Amino acid sequence: MAEKPTPTKEFSRLVGPGAAKALVTIGITDQRGLLFHFPRRYLKRGEYTTLSELRVGENVTVAAEVVDFSSRRARNGSMTLVDVTVSDGRTRLPMRFFARHQGTVHGLKHALTIGTSAIxxxxxxNFNGTIQLKHPEFEPFDTGDVLDDLRAAHEAERPVPVYPATAKVSSLLIRRAMRMVVDPLHDGEVNDPVPAEIVERRGMLDATQAMRMIHRPHAEADYRRAQHRFRYTEAFLLQTALARRRADIAAYEATPRPPRPGALLDALDAQLPFALTGGQLEVSAEISADLAAPSPMQRLLQGEVGSGKTVVALRAMMQVIDAGGQAALLAPTEVLAQQHARSIRNLLGPLGEAGMLGGAADGTRVALLTGSLSAAQRRQALADAASGAAGIVIGTHSLxxxxxxxxDLALTVIDEQHRFGVEQRDALRAKGRTVPHQLYMTATPIPRSVAMTFFGDVEVSTLREVPAGRSPITTHLVPVDRPKWVARTWQLVAEAVERGERAYVVAPRITANGGDDGADLLDAPDDKRPLATVEEVAELLEAEPVLSGIAVGVMHGRLPSDEKDAVMEAFSAGCTPVLVTTTVIEVGVDVPEASVMVVMDADRFGLSQLHQLRGRVGRGSAPGTCLLVTGAGEDTPALQRLKVLTETTDGFVLAEKDLEQRREGDVLGAAQSGRGNSLKLLRVFTDRGVIEEAREDARRLIAEDPNLVHHPDLLVAITQLVDPDHEEFLDRA
Structure with missing residues (x-):
């Protein structure tokens, strides 16, 4: 059983035993922990905060002026009730204190005289329908008779730090403890991991100056400069860690796999039924050069929905096969692995059927390894991989x-790489004679600032151009409180089926008891409606008169593998032309006849995930239609967010909007990465310039001192950052 954290003796002596004991409950046990508990905002003493926006249940800190004071004995006579009313100049807020002794009453009356400004x-x-604060902590502003007018005016201009707090550990308690730690600081006492040369060149505060200014600012400019300095520090540490990993990877030896003219890659290009886009050719050239190098390729390939990432990856695979090696493609789900196998086999044709009747004599084979294979199929796939007969091996975790x-494993392609942990990626990499080249693929567009921050150890290639002939997709909102609109939705589904097309209907949950297949669901605090489930929606559609006689299929992650295959085959063939599903079909599923996508409770999904879902339609000759069914109210942020989808089909624009409107952790999936709260002040969306500066400085430093021999403080700081809890987030090697 883990021991409970306790404050250090020095910390208890500095801030007092009571404060130290309280601070432990929010994870602060020493001076450093307290110093790096940064304010979340600042109050201006000359401008009172808005009291009208307070919400019941919130722990708040407000600045206001006392406008009324009264006291009376409680009915049972055990205590005195002291009622104080404060105002911010626009709104009045009552407060109630409970005093068991008259001395307490006198103390409150002396401290909170009418006209006093306090925090x-x-x-x-909510007391009898009235918003109030019950027995709040308070602290009058530090102005009084002991100060002359000039000093009093100066003191009144000082911003007041407001700290992340809890009901038991108030911002005022933290402020008082902070003074005990910050005021005695000597110059240079705060360890600075950023080299002095960089601090001076960038014109930044040193670490001790910044620490004083962020906690005890004299003016807004002070804490702004301090915040900038600590944002830079966070960015620099992260970028240096990534730059080191980049250098470490480059130091490994890989087998060069240069292109071989007149071999399988050229044969593939000659038989492709479409022309490669300029973007595909450009990215393929970048990958080809990486594969020909003696150090391992580390490249992330991101692309718009339908931009042709699979073809680019296949061309890379053919290059390494031509050079005598093999390629492995790792997918997170069986559905996606099977889809990749079908797509790649279709593109290769006879080139992927070596040893089979009608197969190319100098071709290769494509092996599929998943958990649902029969024993005989598995033995054959294992033999083809081990012998080298299969130049391409596709699979799930079974790989x-x-x-x-x-x-001779030469190239690993990891699709939707964020779904795999470090150990899983390492297990595949370890199967090569030398370190294989690695290509990561993602269908979720990554904003530039995110790519710099969290993929700084890999090269990033982007496919923006959608191949010619791709059908357009239109998106419409369907409010649930408009029955005619909902009815028209099912009418459109029926009309699509009559034309021989298919329709997806996506629900966020499998059953009422839970199960969302990894959907990126958002909270909806103002909407208590239960989320739609696959079970309920399937029943609804089967009872819908306009869909009478139309078979409805059901698909979700809990189905056995063979049943999933059967469901998808029936949907693709048109036996069940309407498929009610979770987001398990979000990536990789390719049914050209699918033209309609209906998303239930669309306001509960992120923009990027909705964009991925609608990318499943319009993949054939028929134009795509995406219908977002939502219960979000008019003028709510949720509805405004959905409207963005009706205005653009550019996934990169949507990714930026998603990042702008939501926390980075939501967009990046950091909750699954173990990153925790390592970034205290840095914000990926707003601090792009800081990140670019830090990346430039970090890469220059690592080029000069790759092992940080001359920067021990920086090495220690990075070691603390890249602990076991954070390593999975940082390590994409």
Missing amino acids: FSGEVE LNEKVQFA
């Missing part, structure tokens, strides 16, 4: 099994 901290409550061996 109040407590929980907002990572120790029984899976390769003759």
Whole structure:
């Protein structure tokens, strides 16, 4: 059983035993922990905060002026009720204190005389229909008779830090403890991981100056400069860690796999039924050059929905096969792995049927390894991989099994790489004779600032151009409180089926008891409606008169593998032309006849995920239609967010909007990465310039001192950052 954290003796002596004990409850046990507990905002003493926006249940800190004071004995006579009313100049807020002794009453009356300005901290409550603070902590502003007019005016201009707090540990308690730690600081006392040369060149505060200014600012300019300095520090540490990993990877030896003219890659290009886009050719050239190098390729390929990432990856695979190696493609789900196998086999044709009747004599084979294979199929796939007969091996986590061996693994392609952990990626990489080249693919467009921040150890290639002939997709909102619109939605589904097309209907949950297949669901605090489920929606559609006689299929992650295959085959063939599903079909599923996508409770999904879902339609000759069914109210942020989808089909624009409107952690999936709260001040969307500066400085430093021999403080700081809890987030090697 883990021991409970306790404050250090020095910390208890500095801030007092009571404060130290309280601070432990929010994870602060020493001076450093307290110093890096940065304010979340600042109050201006000359401008009172808005009291009208307080919400019941919130722990708040407000600045206001006392406008009324009264006291009376409680009915049971056990205590005195002290009622104080404060105002911010626009709104009045009552407060109630409970005093058991008259001395307490006198103390409150002396401290909170009418006209006194103070900071109040407590929980907002509803008492008989009135918003109030019950027994809040307070602290009058530091102006009084002891100060002359000039000093008093100067003191009144000082911003007041407001700290992340809880009901038991108020911002005022933290402020008082902070003074005990910050005021005694000597110059140079705060360890600075950023080299002095960089601090001076960038014109930044040193770490101790910044620490004083962020906690005890004299003016807004002070804490702004301090915040900038600590944002830079966070960016620099992260970028240096990534730059080191980049250098470490480059130091490994890989087998060069240069292109071989007149071989399989050229044969593939000659038989492709379409012309490659300029973007595909450009990215393919970048990858080709990487594969020909003696150090391992580390490249992320991101692309718009339908931009042709699979073809680019296949061309890379053919290059390494031409050079005598093999390629492995790792997918997160069986549905996606099977889809990749079908797509690649279709593109290769006879080139992927070596040894089979009608297969190309100098071709290769494509092996599929998933958990649902029969024993005989598995034995054959394992043999083809181990012998080298299969130049391309596609699979799910089954690929990572120790029984899976390769003759010469030269390239690993990891699709939707964020769904795999470090150990899983390492297990595949370890199957090569030398370190394989690695290509990561993602269908979720990544904003530039995110790519710099979290993919700084890999090269990033982007496919923006959609191949010619791709059908357009139109998107419409369907409010649930408009029955005629909902009815028209099902009418459109029926009309699509009559034309021989298919329709997806996506629900966020499998059953009422839960199960969302990894959907990126958002909270909806103002909407208590239960989320739509696959079970309920399927029943609804089967009872819908306009869909009478139309078979409805059901698809979700809990189905056995063979049943999933059967469901998708029936949908693709048109036996069940309407498929009610979770987001399990979000990526990789390719049914050209699918033309309609209906998303239930669309306001509960992120923009990027909705964009991925609608990318499943309009992949054939028929134009696509995406219908977003939502219960979000008019003028709510949720509805405004959905309207963006009706205005653009550019996934990169949507990714930027998603990042702008939501926390970085939501967009990046950091909750699954173990990153925790390592970024305290840095904001990926707004601090792009800081990140670019830090990346430039970090790469220059690592080029000069790759092992940080001359920068021990920086090495220690990075080691603390890249601990076991953070390594998975940083390590994409």
